[in-house]
Amino acid sequence: xxxxxxxxxxxxxxxxxxxxxxxxxxxxxxxxxxxxxxxxxxxxxxxxxxxxxxxxxxxxxxxxxxxxxxxxxxxxxxxxxxxxxxxxxxxxxxxxxxxxxxxxxxxxxxxxxxxxxxxxxxxxxxxxxxxxxxxxxxxxxxxxxxxxxxxxxxxxxxxxxxxxxxxxxxxxxxxxxxxxxxxxxxxxxxxxxxxxxxxxxxxxxxxxxxxxxxxxxxxxxxxxxxxxxxxxxxxxxxxxxxxxxxxxxxxxxxxxxxxxxxxxxxxxxxxxxxxxxxxxxxxxxxxxxxxxxxxxxxxxxxxxxxxxxxxxxxxxxxxxxxxxxxxxxxxxxxxxxxxxxxxxxxxxxxxxxxxxxxxxxxxxxxxxxxxxxxxxxxxxxxxxxxxxxxx
Amino acid sequence: xxxxxxxxxxxxxxxxxxxxxxxxxxxxxxxxxxxxxxxxxxxxxxxxxxxxxxxxxxxxxxxxxxxxxxxxxxxxxxxxxxxxxxxxxxxxxxxxxxxxxxxxxxxxxxxxxxxxxxxxxxxxxxxxxxxxxxxxxxxxxxxxxxxxxxxxxxxxxxxxxxxxxxxxxxxxxxxxxxxxxxxxxxxxxxxxxxxxxxxxxxxxxxxxxxxxxxxxxxxxxxxxxxxxxxxxxxxxxxxxxxxxxxxx
Numbered sequence: 103x104x105x106x107x108x109x110x111x112x113x114x115x116x117x118x119x120x121x122x123x124x125x126x127x128x129x130x131x132x133x134x135x136x137x138x139x140x141x142x143x144x145x146x147x148x149x150x151x152x153x154x155x156x157x158x159x160x161x162x163x164x165x166x167x168x169x170x171x172x173x174x175x176x177x178x179x180x181x182x183x184x185x186x187x188x189x190x191x192x193x194x195x196x197x198x199x200x201x202x203x204x205x206x207x208x209x210x211x212x213x214x215x216x217x218x219x220x221x222x223x224x225x226x227x228x229x230x231x232x233x234x235x236x237x238x239x240x241x242x243x244x245x246x247x248x249x250x251x252x253x254x255x256x257x258x259x260x261x262x263x264x265x266x267x268x269x270x271x272x273x274x275x276x277x278x279x280x281x282x283x284x285x286x287x288x289x290x291x292x293x294x295x296x297x298x299x300x301x302x303x304x305x306x307x308x309x310x311x312x313x314x315x316x317x318x319x320x321x322x323x324x325x326x327x328x329x330x331x332x333x334x335x336x337x338x339x340x341x342x343x344x345x346x347x348x349x350x351x352x353x354x355x356x357x358x359x360x361x362x363x364x365x366x367x368x369x370x371x372x373x374x375x376x377x378x379x380x381x382x383x384x385x386x387x388x389x390x391x392x393x394x395x396x397x398x399x400x401x402x403x404x405x406x407x408x409x410x411x412x413x414x415x416x417x418x419x420x421x422x423x424x425x426x427x428x429x430x431x432x433x434x435x436x437x438x439x440x441x442x443x444x445x446x447x448x449x450x451x452x453x454x455x456x457x458x459x460x461x462x463x464x465x466x467x468x469x470x471x472x473x474x475x476x477x478x479x480x481x482x483x484x485x486x487x488x489x490x491x492x493x
Numbered sequence: 494x495x496x497x498x499x500x501x502x503x504x505x506x507x508x509x510x511x512x513x514x515x516x517x518x519x520x521x522x523x524x525x526x527x528x529x530x531x532x533x534x535x536x537x538x539x540x541x542x543x544x545x546x547x548x549x550x551x552x553x554x555x556x557x558x559x560x561x562x563x564x565x566x567x568x569x570x571x572x573x574x575x576x577x578x579x580x581x582x583x584x585x586x587x588x589x590x591x592x593x594x595x596x597x598x599x600x601x602x603x604x605x606x607x608x609x610x611x612x613x614x615x616x617x618x619x620x621x622x623x624x625x626x627x628x629x630x631x632x633x634x635x636x637x638x639x640x641x642x643x644x645x646x647x648x649x650x651x652x653x654x655x656x657x658x659x660x661x662x663x664x665x666x667x668x669x670x671x672x673x674x675x676x677x678x679x680x681x682x683x684x685x686x687x688x689x690x691x692x693x694x695x696x697x698x699x700x701x702x703x704x705x706x707x708x709x710x711x712x713x714x715x716x717x718x719x720x721x722x723x724x725x726x727x728x729x730x731x732x733x734x735x736x737x738x739x740x741x
Contacts, residue, residue: 111562111563111566112684112688114563115563115566115567115570115679115684115687116681116684118527118567118679119570119678119679119680119681119684122678122679123678151680152678152680152681153680153681153682153683154681156681156682157681161685164682166681166682166684166685167685
């Protein structure tokens with residue numbers, strides 16, 4: 103039971119270096135891009151130059167070969183710096199997104215693409231979710247039809263594809279064998295890593311609640327060409343390849359939400375210490391202090407669960423229960439902390455100048471993506487508690 | 494040319510220092526510790542000399558507890574080649590540090606020692622000067638610019654009211670001021686490389702130097718709380734108020 107302890111010297115060095123890198127991007131930077139909707143290009147560049155995008159990629163392709171624990175430290179530190187999801191989501195996909203390529207791709211795919219993804223030269227986006235198929239991935243409708251020469255033509259729609267306005271590559275899953283011809287519903291789906299052309303893919307940003315700078319898109323494919331060389335691994339195995347990345351993604355989402363909550367808590371604590379009403383700091387009132395203290399406890403507890411999940415993952419143990427629980431706890435604690443921060447600021451909490459309303463809008467994201475709270479509770483009900491499946 | 498850079502582990506510059514209740518010193522329990530910012534500037538300068546081809550090796554040395562190894566690793570991640578840790582859990586005063594560094598210089602024979610002008614914990618601003626005196630080497634303190642060329646170091650110093658450039662024959666001592674350079678952030682690949690760089694573990698006893706403290710700290714107190722100022726209407730009022738306080 104030694105999954106939590108003092109961070110190692112390396113982990114401290116990583117946290118320290120990421121903190122310093124993020125310290126160049128202050129609250130105003132993040133508030134401004136949330137107004138303009140411009141991608142945090144300078145931040146993304148600084149993280150790529152520091153080699154952080156390769157934290158969990160193998161050394162032979164230019165990564166650091168570290169685990170989910172270290173990747174979590176990086177993303178947690180980014181979000182906590184005040185970058186929140188505007189910063190975290192800008193690089194999130196680079197951390198574990200290319201794993202299917204790393205594990206199941208050909209040597210050529212690995213050696214050509216991974217170094218460029220790590221350096222930031224290749225900007226990838228990732229398309230799974232569809233308008234008619236969110237959580238039930240086996241019911242994806244988009245099709246990649248094989249042509250006589252072996253290449254594919256893609257037809258269908260994707261939604262919530264992050265960063266597609268900027269991407270030049272896409273990791274995309276589509277059905278290559280109709281479901282009724284497959285022995286299991288999740289077979290017959292194939293994964294591709296291919297050139298992305300946002301015009302041909304009809305990428306349209308979706309106006310949304312928060313994190314304006316990191317856009318999410320609708321994509322429309324109508325005969326989009328994918329060369330046969332861009333298939334990852336075997337045809338029909340795409341869903342299995344994706345499963346590999348689900349737990350790490352939940353853990354990263356958890357630490358990002360926790361980091362954002364901790365940023366909000368820090369802002370609220372500072373305000374509660376400085377703001378004086380009736381001749382004393384408002385933080386002296388337990389009505390202000392206790393919700394903040396409660397948030398601290400909730401964030402710390404969620405953090406423990408997230409790093410427990412990461413530690414189990416790195417030890418190649420099954421971490422499904424912990425990763426799901428961490429995503430649930432982290433998202434809830436993060437949102438609660440942001441809401442408490444807004445309320446602690448009173449009227450000022452509603453003003454953009456004080457940053458916490460932006461945090462609160464961003465914090466909602468982790469409660470919905472990458473998987474809803476309800477599906478997490480379903481997972482725990484069925485897999486951990488052994489209750490009958492309800493759907 | 495070999496460059497030696499001493500680095501000190503100090504309370505992080507972002508931490509609000511708190512005095513211990515018994516006023517014996519600053520409370521360092523559970524407080525973030527980092528490399529002294531002036532020492533970061535020294536490491537950066539040494540690494541730049543190496544990148545420019547002027548220096549061939551950058552050796553970093555730290556004196557203090559085991560955790561100083563983290564400080565050395567930070568310097569190695571910035572680009573230093575190897576480290577020396579002289580382990581002690583005792584307080585080491587500037588003179589003792591200078592004596593130990595003199596012994597390290599005797600072993601390592603660097604041509605340049607770059608130190609921070611002072612550490613942000615005790616603000617002593619003594620070690621570099623003492624080391625120069627003990628070695629009888631020339632010194633360029635409060636460096637704003639360092640140029641090494643043909644056995645000489647030209648050091649532009651920050652002095653009251655301007656800059657002064659001194660030419661030093663090597664070997665020499667340089668202490669760094671804030672504006673000499675902007676230290677880099679360690680990148681992840683360099684943090685990974687730093688793990689493989691050697692750190693030589695030493696004890697104070699290895700150097701045969703008397704490090705017994707010569708000073709006793711009597712009392713440490715928080716700075717007085719600043720009282721609110723007063724806004725006056727015009728200059729004559731200001732002048733009369735200042736006169737009344739005996740300031741004019």
